[in-house]
Structure formats: structure tokens, C-alpha cells
Amino acid sequence: MNEPVSNQDGFNRSAGRQLLLIAVGSVVGITLLMLGLSWASSLAGGARVSKGIDAATGTVTLALADEPPQLDSTRSTDTISSMVLGHVTEGLIKNGEGGKLAPGVAERWEITDTSATFWLRPDARWSDGKPVTAHDFVFAWRKTVDPKTASEYATIFFAIKNAEAINKGQAPVSSLGVRAEGDRILRVELVRPVAYFDKLMVFKSFNPVREDFFNATRGRYGADADTLLYNGPFKITRWVHGSKLRMEKNEFYWAKDRVKVNVLDFAYFSSDPNALINLYKDGKIALAGLNQENLNEALVKRWPINRFQRGSVAYMEFNHRKGRPTANLHLRRAIQLVIDPDEIVYRVIKLPGNVPGRSLFPVWLDGVDAKFREEYPAKRIMPDRVEARRQLALAKKALGVDKIPPLTLLSDDGALGDKLTEYYQETFRRELGLEIRIDKQIFKQRLAKMSAGDFDIVSAGWNPDFPDPLTFADLFASWNSNNRGRYKNPELDRLVAVAQTSTDVRTRMDVFGKIQEILIEDPPMVPTYEPGVVYVVDPRLKGVVRRVAGFDPDYTNVSIGEK
Amino acid sequence: MWRYTLNRLLQGIVTVWFIATATFLAMHAVPGDPMSGDRAVTPEIRKNLEAKYGLDKPLAEQYVIYLGNLARGDFGISFTQQNREVNDIIREHFPISATLGILAIVFASLGGILWGALTALYRNKLPDIVIMFFVILGISVPSFVFAALGQLALVKLNDFLGFSLLPVAGWGTVSHMLVPSLVLGLGTMAYLTRLMRSSMLEIINSDYLRTAKAKGLPATRIFTRHQLRNAILPVVTVLGPSIAGITTGSFVVESVFAIPGLGRYFVQAVQQLDYTVIMGTTVFFGSFLVLMVIIVDLLYGFIDPRVRVS
């Protein structure tokens, strides 16, 4: 520039003033624009930013990990809709205090080896005031086993007469062994004795659905707040897809006096642990999970911390198909001997609530008089590099190779996914010299690859459907389609068959004890840990119940107290 | 003019068809399918499911059905959110992404123009150096780092104030929009600042500005009438692509701030292999992009007389 400096400065100053004016103008403009938007959204009934706990209105604000895909109990498969359905609908029997069963829609019941009878309470009502009748159960159950519904949970009904034939399209839906005697008696015919039939009734697939309402929704049942009928402690009053779901106390619920809060507002759908803990910190939600990364902060802030075991079991499952090196018992044992569940929980996951996995049967299962694992302790495998290498040498000899070919470790993009698979890879390499190829897939592809047998080892797990050891015990029965590694052990098959038909507690637990031994001696999988969670709860929120089987968390009995 | 517009629209439709076909093929090349579930289902149930979604038909037939539905504007029903139409999902969640995007663009363009003009005025002086430092930061830091830091800053701010001035996550009120849209617009703002600065500097050297000064126009008039106005032109040209880019690229901000926008839905749908939602959103976003480009092309003809189409 060859202009005199002072001139340029003068120009700049006036231009600067000009810019400042424009800047102030645009800030004012944006503020007005946003205020306008705010005013418009308040006209449209937009949400206020509510507090985590609002004692004045009896509102508890919470977060859901994700949006429930849909709330049709005949087709629902995921845990989030289970949790929502648990609050707004009720089956014949429900979970009561201290892990016991409690009457739900049924006042009392009687279960024999061949049949079950339920007497419904007269005051059970739908949210439109009409009574819940036995016909509603018959309709829902028929709907679930109907092949046209294509429910993934139809198999859970197969103990009921004709259910399997109906689902395969070999018998009419009306032949299902369940019928209503009047409005208040429901009779079920069983094809085999089911020791845990009462526990099964808690499961959402057995919840009632009213036929006239279902038909009136024309295929949109459970898709929105107004296309679902409620008979639980709460009803959904507002469901904005992707962002919030609001439950209010159901005035027609038979035990409405026991419901102590007016509103459960699930105002956020997020599974990002940092976002959730930030919301908690900000007083916007009353409960949030902690992860290893923000545990220390919670301690320093002196938040009340709780822990809870999810009830599921995580394990490394082997592929037993022909030609897979992992079909060899010695190789499986070698891997079993270098997996150290203590190290996994204490040094890698580092969150209390997680328990080192020692058995496929988790520690919370009930046995005869006490916990199953107390009565039938699982044999503890201590990590032993020397023995592991001996087993590896045996495996190489049996397979006729100098070096075990690279093994494929299938995993998915779950929360702990990478950390654990990388840990396993390095451990197997260091301890056994095994070359592990990680095959990380998105969840659905992992399942597809598992079913196709496209793996050597897979990090998998099992979530119980009902609180009975059988939900775990039959997992590796040769006929079970969830046995994706095609493990086959005739003795185990025989024992599972005994457990399925016996109704004697002692016999069944003995059988489960033996199954536990087989699963350790001839491992189809090696348990790694029992997942748990650590979470913070607003000290004013009382009565949150966490459960391993059934829906979780349970807010039906919460109340707002003092800190 | 009309002929040109019509021609562009026709091209746009062919482009959308191309996008739809590419998505369809890419989708069906993916191993696995939306029906794989945690619980293994019996072959009978699987068959029932496939029949229900029409996945048992040959691929060519599925393609024809798909195109037919598309022509009627029907994207089908979501696999994971059964009972919900993809149209509903787009209708409910796209406005959120769009609001976020528009606000981000407003912030980015206003900020870019102001900062850019400022840096050009004070070239190589303190304001220039300070602003360009932030511009460099804005260009070189990945958006997810910004988003995480932005949320952290909110928490710290609320912590410091002792009450919550701005919510740290969620959606619904204007206070929810402020920080996410700022974060979303940051990269673009930095880019526009740079653009504005260089175009301002180019104009400072131009003959017409020298003429204006020489003939003694008041400084304010020179600045607003000549310098600012002409310098904004290149900024306006890049706005079109930026709008589309910001609106489709907001996954990160949406997932960090728990905002129920369409971007987050898309990523979830991919993870769940939800065919219909994936195809619906891709085609929708694609059409949106095509439309944006056409509109900007046409608008540019109005703004800049030199490129007016005949």
C-alpha cells in the first residue's frame, strides 16, 4: 500500500465503527430470531426444560438409552421396549419385592404338570375404563404364535398345546391351548410340565392385548402414544419420536394408590455416557450410568453411587464345526487356561458391579434354598501358562500342525468391544503364541456371521429371559438354534432334556450342577465376566428397583423424598 | 430461463434415480440383514418375516417394487421401528436437522463476514493475528473434538454459575439450539472468514476502490457500498454447498448433544441394517442436495449479472 499511514488508519477506524454497528445489529437480529423461535415453540406447547426431580408436580425426569422401536407386546424383542411396557402394561403375574412373584392381573393361579389356571381380578382395567378380561389374553397369545405376526418370541409359547404346530402353519390359530372361561378365568393346556411357568408369565409376550382396540389401530398398534392401550401403573401421554416419552399415572390402574409419583418423563433418548452424566451433573435427570472414565469425578463430587449386576453373562464362544481348530478340546482348554476373569474385571473393565465370570450360570440365580452358585460352586480355573502350553502342544499334535493357523475372533462394536478384543488378542499372542485376527462387525453382521459359523472364537453373551437356570442351561443343547457354535455333547443334551420336563427343584438343580461341570470340562465357551453397571441416583429419588430378569430399571414404586 | 430450469430439474430427477439405484445395490451387497436378532429364530419365523417385508422375492423384482414405491413417494416401513413409516421418520426428524443447519449457517455466514472483514481491515495487526489464530484452529480441529469440548464448556459454565444457564444436551427449546448450532457452524465460519479476508484484500487493490477514494467518497460509504458488498459475493457462492454439507454432516453434533435429528437416525439405521430407513434417508438427503445445488445455481444468476443464464 502506498497511501499515507494516517489516512489508512482513519479509513480503518470508520470502517471498524461500521463493522461494529453491523455486528451489534446481527447479534440483536439473531437474538430476536431465537426469541421468536422460542415464543413460537412455546405456543406450540414446546417443552420446558424440567428439573431431574420436581417435588411440586411429582415429576421425575429420566433418560432412555434409546427410543423403543415399538410397543406392540406381541412382537417386541428389545430391552428398552420391555422396560417401557413394564411400566404401562401388566401381565398376569408381576415381579414383587425381594425377587418374589406378585399377583398382577391374576389374583391367584394354579399350575400343574398339564395345565395352568388363572383367576383374574375384577378391578383390573384398561386406560379407557373397560375391564381387562381373559379374552384379552387369549387374543394376545394367539396373535403372538400366529405365523402371520412373525413374532420372534413365538418359541417361548411352545410349551402350550398346539403352539408349535400353529407357528409352523400346521394348525389353525384357534386351536391354541388357551381359553377364557367367562371374563375372569383363563385356562392353559400344557404339552409338558414347565417348572418355571409362573416366572414365565412375567414376560411381556404374555401381556394382554384387547382385540377391538388392536383392530381399530389398523396395523399401527404400539407405534404411538394413542395407538396403545394401557393397563399398567402408568400410561404414555406423549411420545415424540426420537426425543421424549412421557408417562403419567394411570387413574384406572387397580393399585393406583401405590403409585407415588405423577409423571415419569423420559425427556432424553441417549446412550452417550458423557452426555448422560453431563445431564445428571446439570440436574436435568435423576439417574445416570457411570463409566470407568467418570467414576473418579463422581467420587470427588460425592455423588451417591450404586451398583447393579445386569444378570447377563459374557463369554468367548468357540466354533465346533468341522475343520475349525477350535473344535479340538485341547485348544479350547489351552485358551480356557489363559483367560483370567479376575484380570479382565479388575484390570481391564475396572468397574464394580462386574463380576469375574466363572460359570455360565450367573451368581444371582436361585438354587434349592440359597443361591445356586453357593450350593453348586463352579470349579475355578486358575490361569496356568505351563498347563496351557501343554494343552496347546496336544492340540497341535491332534490337529497334525506345527503351528495353529490364525484364529478369527469375531466381535461387534459394543461399548467395551475394542478394549476387550484387543486385550484378548494380545493375551493369546503373549501366552500361547496364537495369531488372532480380529473381525469386528456391526451388531447385526456379527449375529449373521455367528449363525453362519463364520468365526473361530466369538465374544458373545446371554441375557436371561426368565429367572430360571434353564434359560442358560439349554443354550448349548445341540438342538438350540442359539447354539451358534454347533457344540454337541450327548450327555449335556440328556441333562437338558431332564431339566426341561422335571418339576422337582432338587433334581433340576442337581442337573444344572452337572451341566455346569460339563461346560467347564468340555468348554463350548469360556465365561469372562458378568456385566454390571454403576450409576448415580438423585438422593431424593427413592425406591428405584433394578432387576436381572424382567424389565429394568423399575420406577413403578419410586417416590420423591428428602435428600 | 424456463427451459434451463426445466432442464436442470429433469437432470435432478435422473440424478435422484441414480442415487436410489446406487443405494439399493450398496444396501443389498451388505452381508447380514435386518432380521438377524439376538435370539435365533426358527426357519419358519424367518420365512414369515421375509415374506412380510417382501425380501423373499428375487432382487430384480424387489428393485422394481422399490422404484415403484419411490415414485409414489413411499419409502416403506422401518424394520427396527416396526409400525413406523420412513416418511414419518423423515418428516419428524429432518426439520430438527434443518433447524440446526440453518442456525449454523446463519452463525457461520454472519460470523465469517464480520471476522473476515475485520481481519482484512487490520491486516497483520493484532486483531488479524488473533482472529486468524482461531480460524486456523477452526479449520484444523476435527468437529467431534469441538462438540465434546463444547459440551464440557457448558457443564463448566453451569457449574461455575451455580444454575443451569444453557442445557448441556437435548432438544426442544431455543436454549438447546444455541451451542450445538455454534459448534456445527464453527468449521464453516472459519472457512468463510478466510474466504472473506482474501476477497476483501483483493478488492482493496481494485481500481474501482481506488477511484472511489480518489473522488473523495466518505469512508463509510466506500466501505459498505464498494468493499463489503463486492467481497461478500464469493461467500454467497459457497453457501449453497455449505448448507447441504452442514445439514447432512451433523451426525457428530447430534450424537454428542443427544439431538433427535435425521443424521443420528441414519447412523443408527446403518448399525441396525434397517434397509428401508437407510434407503429412505439417503435418497431424501440426495434429493435435498440436488435441489440445493439447482437453487443456488439459479439464484446466482440473479445475484451476479455476469453469469446470468440466457
Place this chain on the structure above:
Amino acid sequence: MASSIPHIETTLDDFAPLAAEQRRQQLSRPSLSYWQDAWIRLRANRRAIVSLYIVIALLLFTLLGPLVWRVDPSAQDLDQVSRPPGAERTVTLAAPYQSWTGDAVLPAAPGLRLAYPANTQSVRLIWDPTPGASAYRIYRNIVPLLAGESLGLPIAQTLTDAETRYEDRLDLRAETYFYTVVALDAAGTEVNARQATSVTPVAVITVEEAVSRGLKVSSEPLKVGDTVRFKLHPLGTDYLGRDMLSRLMHGARVSLFIGIVAPLLFVGFGVAYGSMAGFLGGRVDQIMMRFADFVIALPLLLFMILFKIAFGIGPGQSGILPMIVALVALSWPGTARLVRGQILQVREEGYVNAARLLGARTNYLVLRHMIPNTMGVILVTLTFAVPSAIFTEAFLSFIGMGVAPPTPSWGGMSNEGIKSMLIHPHELLFPAVLISITVLAFNLLGDGLRDALDAKMRSRE
């Protein structure tokens, strides 16, 4: 006006030819080719030159770094997880861990007490039974307890009242812990009977571990009670105790490989495609460009994700290939359009026509005019494509679709780092800073190149 022209006398001499000019037009400065000229101008741009040095330094860091710093990037050390740079490295040797039967070697005292000296292998606590208790809950805290405040982390709960001991092995560090044991009544609620103590474990590893990690300092065999120092990690360690420096070097390979190879490929393809369309012209050009328009209209990030899962990552593969394929498949049309436009423009330039009229061959035209005049644009596109490819990799890593584990990449590392940015900022800081520096260096270099190669700028300065 004619009248005002001054009258000039002309003589015949004026029309006589001059003597042959002795001095031909002389060049006052050395002749510079386009590239030499550009290079001089680039050199004068300090920012661009610094960026160039940074790029060279990054390449050296990537290529030579692993030869100098020979630490295995996948070697895990669970005793040194998430250590910041400069963390304490002294550690005492201890006997291998044995499970605890409940005995005690330390003298008995009332209340909650240690049974064994506490170390980072385990903290063994015993306490006095509380009458009427049905079970006990054990809390651990890292801040001193305050009346009426939370007791900290509920690490365990005994199954019965007979159990009055607990062994804590959860993520123990050489810090002070505040333990509290609370008795539970029959209903499982806490009663007001607490016993508390504070414990500072000693950092230990076993002799075997020390030997296997080569931590020996003298020739004497290591024994229990000796102190040794952990291996040095100049930039600290990550969440599995892996060396950050080494991982950053190996991650640079991935990030820079994707950042440089993908742009090279798609710019190369774009140049070939665009120049072909430009040269051939006519109908072929129309069709080729229409196709490029289609590809440009695909929403980039959405299709990146689709491509990534459609190609899939096989077991043991790093997933770099599908990412490069996707980047190339979706990014070439921009360059193709640009190059075609440039070719069309240059083809019509006066100097090209002049050269053609003077009898220049196609080869000469291409080498002398076409390439130099498009090369600038291509180079600039290339430098700007690098940052965007690096960002794309980082973005895909963020949504969990980046390269497969255990391959480190800067994007993946910063994504892991974000989760723990409050407690271990170094895990986010280093990869994020490296991404920023790389992106910045390529951006400034691109700016410099554009200024240096832009013919218009030549007349400016």
C-alpha cells in the same frame, strides 16, 4: 486536430536501414521456467515453507520414527494403564498373587483393618462382626469421608454375616483409599454401624513380570522387595498400557497413508477422467460429465458409511483398503470437473492457438502448455484433499466405522481419548494435536502453492 501536429522534417536518410543491431535483446535476469518461478515465490512465503518443513517432519516421524523408537505399539502393560507423560515409574517387587484364605499377618486391632500389607495386587481387609447384621457392604472412596455424605463406591457386598473379610483387587493404584464397611439388616438396608479405615497400597509387580518386561537394572537376580523402574513412555500410555508415542507413529502410518494415498488416487483418476473428457469433447464429454455429476450428487458421508459396510472388513484386516476405495470412488468427480474445465480453457487460449499456428505438435502442446497450466490446479487440489481425507478417517472412527482394531489411527485414538478426556487428557491431546497440525500444514501449504502457482499473482508483487 491535424493542425496541431508539429511539423517534422523527414529526410531520405531517415529511411535508410540501420546497421545490424549488435546487442540483441538481452535478458537482464536469468531465464526462469514456470516451476522455478513458482518455487521462488513459494520460498518467499514463510508460512508455506514452515508448513512444508512440518509435512517433511511428519513423514520422517512416520517413516523413521518406528526405526528409532522401537517399542511394540500393541504390547500391553496393565500395570501402567493411562499413565500421563512423566508419571512415577518406581515399583516394588512382590511375590506372585496367591488367593487369600482369610488369615492375617498384621497384628489384630479393633475395627476395620488390614490383614496383609496393602499393595496394588490386593488389599485384604478384615473387620469386627456387628451384632444383628445379615451382611456387610464395603465402600471405597478416593476422598476423605465427610459426615452425611456419600461413602463412595460400593465395591462389594458379602453374601452372609459370617463373612467379615474382603479382598479388594479392583484397579488398585498407589493412592490413598478410604474404606468403609456398613452392616446390613435382614431387609438389606444399611444400619448405622460403620467401620472405616484408610489404606495406601504400595505399587508392586511380581518378579516374573519384571523379568519378562526386561526391567532388570543390575546383573544380580531380582528378588522380592527390590525396587525397579518401569519402562519409559515419553508420551504416556493408553487405556491398555500401550506406548502412546509408538502408537502415534504407527497411527500416523494409517492416517497419513489414507490422507495421502487416497487423494493421490482420486486426483489421479479425476485428472485422467477430466482430461479425457476435455480432450475428446463433444458427446463423449457430455456423457462422461453427466456421470460425474451423478456421483457428485451422492451424499458423501452417507455413502462412505454404506460403502464401508458393503465392502466389509475381513478378519484380521485393517480396513484401510475399503476406506480408500470408498474415498476414491466418491471423491474423484470434483477433480475431474476442475481439470476438464481447465483443459477446455487452455485449449482455447491464444497462446495455444499461436503455438499451433507456429506448427507445434500435440506432444509439445501438451507438455509445454496443457500440463504446466493445469498442474497448478491439480497440485492445489491435492494438498487440500489431504486434510479432508484425514478428517473423513477421523469422522468414520468417531462413529465406530474406522479402521479395525488393533490398527491404531489418529482418528480412532482421539475417539478413544474423548471418552476419558477429563481424567487422562493426554490420550485425546496428542492424536488431536497431530491431526490438527497435519491438516493445518497441508492447508497452509496448499494456500502457498495456490499463490505461487497462480499466474495472476505474478503481476501483483
